[in-house]
Amino acid sequence: MLDERKRIILYALVHDYIMTAAPVGSARLVQKYKLGISAATVRHELAALEEMGYLYQPHTSAGRIPTDEGYRFYVDSLKEVSSGLSNAEQRWVQQSFTSLNKEMTDLMRKTSTLLSQMTNYVAIVLSPALKRSAIKHLDLVSISPRSVLVVVITETGCVVKQVIELKEDASSEDVRRIEELLNEKLASKSAAQIRRGADIRTSPPLTPLVDILLDTVLELLEEEDEADRVFLEGTAMMLKQPEFGKLARVQSLLETLEKGYTMLGLLGDVLQTQTLLVRIGAENPQKEIQECSLVAANYHLGEDTLGAIGLLGPTRMNYLRAISAVECVAQNLNEVLDSMRS
Secondary structure: OOOHHHHHHHHHHHHHHHHHOOOEOHHHHHHHHOOOOOHHHHHHHHHHHHHOOOEEOOOOOOOEEEOHHHHHHHHHHHHHOOOOOOHHHHHHHHHHHHOOOOOHHHHHHHHHHHHHHHHOOEEEEEOOOHHHOOEEEEEEEEEEOOEEEEEEEEOOOOEEEEEEEOOOOOOHHHHHHHHHHHHHHHOOOOHHHHHOOOOOOOOHHHHHHHHHHHHHHHHHHHOOOHHHHEEEEOHHHHHHOHHHOOHHHHHHHHHHHOOHHHHHHHHHHHHHOOOOEEEEHHHOOOHHHOOEEEEEEEEEEOOEEEEEEEEEEEOOOOHHHHHHHHHHHHHHHHHHHHHHHO
8 A cells, every 4th residue: 555655756757757758767756746855765765666566667777667557556546637638629529529420430430530639549449330230221222123222221320231133123113112111110120139020021022022132131230340340540650659669569569450350359348348448558468469558438329338439559658638538539429329319
């Protein structure tokens, strides 16, 4: 258990290192943070904090830098600190979402861009899973007697489409009638609910065409590549971080970021919790990113969790700003999705 003086010194050191990326010595802490104690006393406390595992000294004559445990103490202390975004920045985020296209793919892409621009870290956005999304509306467009464009719009704003070729002619009127039938029977149902038994009855001449179109709708919802749900923005930002100055380290990290399934797994736990998640360094299960920290939260529609958003940066990330950015963007994304449903 840290006493009050150690807590103040450790918090100041971590904050200073986050801002400067330079090892922090006792003289700087005394001078900049007005600790009211001597440099010799601070050195003694720093040595104790190092012994306790919160700090380490890269070189004998250098200052000290935080360990993962030091960063964890700092993050847990941020609960008592106000937002890392100004009122103007929060209004800008709200205005940005108001002006966004409400089509889901574009919304996810713009969300990742917005998060990365706000923080200069890698933004990761996990879009809603199509197979768990309920259908809002179907459009069947007769292109020719044997070609029909099937468009599925989900309640989460996802749009998927496919042109199918028929073995027999279908009139525009038949396609229109089936469109009305499917919209009536499938609205607000997910693929799983449809599989469990949607009562779709029609006159015998139309039954084969209904079956073909229904199968197409289910394929569009169920055959999504999970890796395609991941939207990534800002990988070049990592190159600007001093921690990743070595080419081999950058290459390894970039290769990891390009693997959609790895990013999917990274945000998987976020879908199971209603609270903000902060993973620091070795707290991340993936070995490739254990020199990074993740700040993430889920977003939802009503009580249903749809996906997650997050920021990946060095363990020396500006946690206050990253946490505030993720919380602000998640809140605005929730409001946009709620307005789309209504």
